[in-house]
Each structure stands twice: as C-alpha cells, then as structure tokens.
Amino acid sequence: MDRIRIRGGNKLNGVIPISGAKNAALPLMIASLLTSDTLTLENVPHLADVEQLLRILGNHGVDVMVNGRRESQTESYSRTIQFTCRTIVDTTAPYDLVSKMRASFWVIGPLLARAGTARVSLPGGCAIGTRPVDLFLEGLQALGAQIEIDGGYVNATAPDGGLVGGHYTFPKVSVGATHVLMMAATLANGTTVIDNAAREPEVVDLADCLIAMGARISGAGTSTITVEGVTSLHGARHRVLPDRIETGTYAMAVAMTGGDVTLEGTRADLLENALDALRMSGAEITETESGLRVVRNGNGIQPVDVVTEPFPGFPTDLQAQFMALMTRSSGVSHITETIFENRFMHVQELARLGARISLSGQMARIEGVDRLRGAPVMATDLRASVSLVIAGLAAEGETMVNRVYHLDRGFERLEEKLTRCGAEVERVSD
Numbered sequence: 306m307d308r309i310r311i312r313g314g315n316k317l318n319g320v321i322p323i324s325g326a327k328n329a330a331l332p333l334m335i336a337s338l339l340t341s342d343t344l345t346l347e348n349v350p351h352l353a354d355v356e357q358l359l360r361i362l363g364n365h366g367v368d369v370m371v372n373g374r375r376e377s378q379t380e381s382y383s384r385t386i387q388f389t390c391r392t393i394v395d396t397t398a399p400y401d402l403v404s405k406m407r408a409s410f411w412v413i414g415p416l417l418a419r420a421g422t423a424r425v426s427l428p429g430g431c432a433i434g435t436r437p438v439d440l441f442l443e444g445l446q447a448l449g450a451q452i453e454i455d456g457g458y459v460n461a462t463a464p465d466g467g468l469v470g471g472h473y474t475f476p477k478v479s480v481g482a483t484h485v486l487m488m489a490a491t492l493a494n495g496t497t498v499i500d501n502a503a504r505e506p507e508v509v510d511l512a513d514c515l516i517a518m519g520a521r522i523s524g525a526g527t528s529t530i531t532v533e534g535v536t537s538l539h540g541a542r543h544r545v546l547p548d549r550i551e552t553g554t555y556a557m558a559v560a561m562t563g564g565d566v567t568l569e570g571t572r573a574d575l576l577e578n579a580l581d582a583l584r585m586s587g588a589e590i591t592e593t594e595s596g597l598r599v600v601r602n603g604n605g606i607q608p609v610d611v612v613t614e615p616f617p618g619f620p621t622d623l624q625a626q627f628m629a630l631m632t633r634s635s636g637v638s639h640i641t642e643t644i645f646e647n648r649f650m651h652v653q654e655l656a657r658l659g660a661r662i663s664l665s666g667q668m669a670r671i672e673g674v675d676r677l678r679g680a681p682v683m684a685t686d687l688r689a690s691v692s693l694v695i696a697g698l699a700a701e702g703e704t705m706v707n708r709v710y711h712l713d714r715g716f717e718r719l720e721e722k723l724t725r726c727g728a729e730v731e732r733v734s735d
C-alpha cells in the first residue's frame with residue numbers, strides 16, 4: 306500500500322498544470338451511453354476513478370480508444386479518449402463495480418433513457434456519509450420511470466414509449482441527481498423542467514457537451530434547467546473542464562507554505578467563494594493569461610470563517626484543505642460543514658501534527674498554532690488525504706501519509722506537481 310513521505314518547510318515556487326476535473330470527466334464519460342456515435346473527450350485526467358469507470362462502461366458495451374499521448378514530465382498527461390456505445394449490451398451495473406465508485410450509479414439515467422431499463426446496484430455510503438439516492442429515484446419517477454428496490458438493486462423501467470418529460474423540484478441540491486435527470490431528460494418525450502438544480506460548473510460542462518451532441522438544454526448553471534427531449538443524440542468532441550478542486554487545493558498549499566506559483570490551465574470563475582476566502586486568508590491571487598497566480602510572501606495567514614454550500618458557495622470538497630491552512634492562522638477560525646454529515650475525519654489526523662481543533666456538531670473551531678510537527682498520519686477519504694499533505698508541507702520534519710489510494714482517486718501526479726515547485730515529497734511503495 307503506497308504512502309507519501311513529506312519533509313516540510315519549503316516554500317512553493319514555479320508552475321503547476323491543472324488537470325481535467327474528475328467531477329466533470331465522470332458524468333461526461335457516462336453521457337457516452339446516450340448515443341451510438343463516438344463521443345470524444347479531451348483533457349481526461351489519469352485518475353483511479355476514471356479507470357474504474359472505464360471498466361464499468363465497458364461492461365455496458367462502450368468501446369474505448371485512448372489516443373492521448375504521454376508527453377515529457379514537464380507537460381500534462383491529459384488524454385483524449387473516444388467512447389463508442391453502438392449497443393448497450395448489458396443494462397445491469399453490478400454491486401462489485403458500483404460499490405467501488407459511487408458515481409457509477411449515475412449510469413441509471415442513460416440506461417433508462419436509451420435502453421428503457423436499468424438494474425443498478427445501490428452504491429452504499431462512503432467515509433463522508435450515507436449518501437442516499439432517493440432524489441435520483443424521485444426525479445426519474447417524475448419522468449415516468451417505474452422504480453422498485455430489490456436485493457440491494459434499483460430496478461427501473463421506462464414507459465413503453467420511453468421516458469416522458471416532467472417537472473421535478475429538488476428538495477435539496479444534488480449534483481449527481483441533477484446530472485442524471487438532465488441526461489435522462491435529453492431523450493424523453495416532451496419537455497422536462499428541473500427546479501433547485503445544482504449550479505456547479507461541472508453541470509454546465511455536461512450540459513455543453515450534451516448540447517454539442519444534439520440535446521436541447523437551457524438554464525444550466527442556474528437553479529432551473531429546461532430540457533426539450535429529442536429522439537436521438539449524435540457524437541461530439543468536448544474538452545473536460547479544468548479541475549476547480551485541484552486548483553483550490555494547490556492554491557491553499559501555496560498559501561500554507563508561502564511562495565509564488567502559477568496554476569496553469571484553470572480559471573478564477575470556477576472558484577468564486579473559495580477564492581474570496583483564500584484572499585481573506587492573506588493569499589494574493591491574480592488572473593494571468595495562462596491561469597491563476599498565487600502568492601503569499603511575508604504576511605502571515607489570517608483566520609477566516611467559512612460555511613460549505615452548493616456552488617457558488619464554498620465547496621465542501623475544499624473544506625478539509627482550508628482547515629489545514631487555518632491550523633497555522635494567527636487566530637481562531639470556524640468551519641461549518643453543511644453538505645455531508647461525516648466530513649471531519651481529517652481533524653484527528655491534523656491534531657497528530659499539532660493542530661488545535663475542536664468539534665461541535667457540524668462546526669469545527671480551529672485555533673491557529675505557531676508550528677506543526679511532522680508525524681505518521683492516515684488518509685481517510687479523498688479530500689482529507691490531501692489536507693494532510695498540505696499540513697505536512699508546512700510541518701517541521703517528516704510526515705508520512707498512509708493509505709494514499711484515497712488520494713489517487715482525485716489527484717493526478719500530485720507528488721510530481723509539488724516536487725517541481727520545490728517541495729520534498731516522494732511516494733513510498735511497500
């Protein structure tokens with residue numbers, strides 16, 4: 306099981322290429338099920354979750370051709386991948402595949418829309434919460450789907466003539482359920498209106514791709530999305546959105562260590578509230594032609610209170626990373642997690658490095674300390690793992706982050722990207 310060894314104390318200076326977004330690539334890949342033509346995706350990141358989804362899509366009959374190229378170490382590894390699903394050969398998504406990667410549950414929408422039937426394993430929860438799928442099922446029922454749950458599987462059937470356009474208002478914002486409902490609605494008979502839809506940039510990216518495939522969608526990025534069903538979709542070529550969570554993560558790493566780093570291939574509008582919080586903490590962030598320049602020299606880290614919210618609020622996927630930054634602030638800060646019920650597992654690991662954090666329900670109180678000291682720590686989930694790396698970069702001595710398979714789900718070539726900027730970070734394989 307791989308580990309990551311960090312020797313802290315170095316500033317970060319240089320350039321970090323930002324990869325395609327995991328949370329955009331996954332729904333885009335699943336959209337390939339909606340057409341018998343070829344969907345070509347550019348800038349697909351090399352991530353464990355992407356590789357797992359390739360296996361799942363292959364199980365449904367998607368042919369995959371990777372003609373990206375592995376460039377020198379100084380260039381991004383982004384790949385161009387072609388997906389062709391001439392026929393859906395299997396409408397079952399089995400437990401042993403779905404349980405490994407929650408977003409694979411999202412195939413239920415395209416399977417229903419194109420094949421009229423789907424048997425998809427319930428994904429089960431994960432470290433950060435139970436993560437039910439009730440909103441997915443309610444939304445699909447609003448399009449006429451018959452749903453029953455049996456033996457841990459969702460059995461879904463569309464009406465004989467196919468799904469029917471409907472109106473569904475989400476009682477709470479769900480990114481995945483918005484993706485799924487939007488994809489299913491593209492091939493429904495009639496018009497679908499989705500209210501209280503997720504506004505994340507990844508939803509807009511998926512809508513842009515679906516429109517390129519011939520879908521009729523308006524309102525993506527707002528709370529109301531309208532989809533006018535069509536009889537079929539055709540192939541397209543689409544470039545995966547830059548990863549805003551990776552962007553925010555590395556910006557927080559620079560804010561933590563001090564230094565001057567340009568994050569290449571990303572955009573400020575992807576981060577909204579998170580950028581505001583970073584600037585309030587004392588980081589100088591400016592837009593450049595190639596991306597974002599992050600500088601923190603001299604002045605310390607200011608305490609900042611944040612509350613996680615759906616986009617454009619502060620993203621829950623940056624909560625752990627921001628907490629790591631706040632452990633070295635000059636005062637007391639508060640972080641409130643409103644999206645997931647169990648997303649503070651990094652707290653006890655940060656405490657092993659000397660952080661002073663107390664929890665009261667969904668709120669963490671962080672009292673900044675003058676120094677962190679390296680120690681062995683355990684990654685518990687994807688974003689918690691990288692918060693330990695950020696803390697290790699500023700800790701005195703050596704920090705060993707165990708169970709980095711969590712990290713490999715969502716961060717491409719992290720050690721290389723940090724080492725290029727002066728960090729002492731290496732992967733240790735047992």
Ligand SMILES: CC(=O)N[C@H]1[C@@H](OP(=O)(O)OP(=O)(O)OC[C@H]2O[C@@H](n3ccc(=O)[nH]c3=O)[C@H](O)[C@@H]2O)O[C@H](CO)[C@@H](O)[C@@H]1O
Binds near residue numbers: 435436439481482622
């Ligand atoms: C692959 C991907 O894009 N993952 C992201 C996606 O996850 P995901 O789409 O799973 O997260 P959701 O936006 O659906 O979850 C938001 C909240 O709604 C709840 N919920 C969701 C669905 C449902 O049917 N019932 C229900 O109660 C969840 O448990 C959670 O408490 O959005 C999350 C919130 O921005 C991010 O943290 C994840 O990184």
Ligand SMILES: C=C(OP(=O)(O)O)C(=O)O
Binds near residue numbers: 407431622687
């Ligand atoms: C929670 C995350 O992903 P997933 O929904 O795939 O678990 C994440 O990207 O932080």
